[in-house]
Amino acid sequence: MSASTTDIFELSHAAVDEFAALNPTAATAYGIEGHDADWDDLSPAGVAAQRAFFADLAARARACATPTRRDEIAVRVLLDECELAIARIDQGDWKADLNNITSPWQGIRLVFDS
Secondary structure, rough: OOHHHOOOHHHHHHHHHHHHHOOHHHHHHHHOOOOOOOOOOHHHHHHHHHHHHHHHHHHHOOOOOOHHHOHHHHHHHHHHHHHHHHHHHHHHHHOOOOOOOOHHHHHHHHHHHH
């Protein structure tokens, strides 16, 4: 299937697997099998990989055909999520994400508690 005719819902399903590979602790928390023994890369290189994933996903979403209003809405939702993730990375949120309730370290601990 060419990029210009890619179905947004096929792309979204594929993106779940790609996201899970980059975020194995989230995958485990969401019940996605196959990532229980893996850890997120919280290094600057891992953050760069996250940003590249979201930028590439946004580009692929923009290339999706939108023959129906449903497709248009799905593309917009996916783009909004990608843009939000990229903005958080670009403004450096990942450098200061250490707190008592929801930080990467609590996510790691949650894997053991689940």
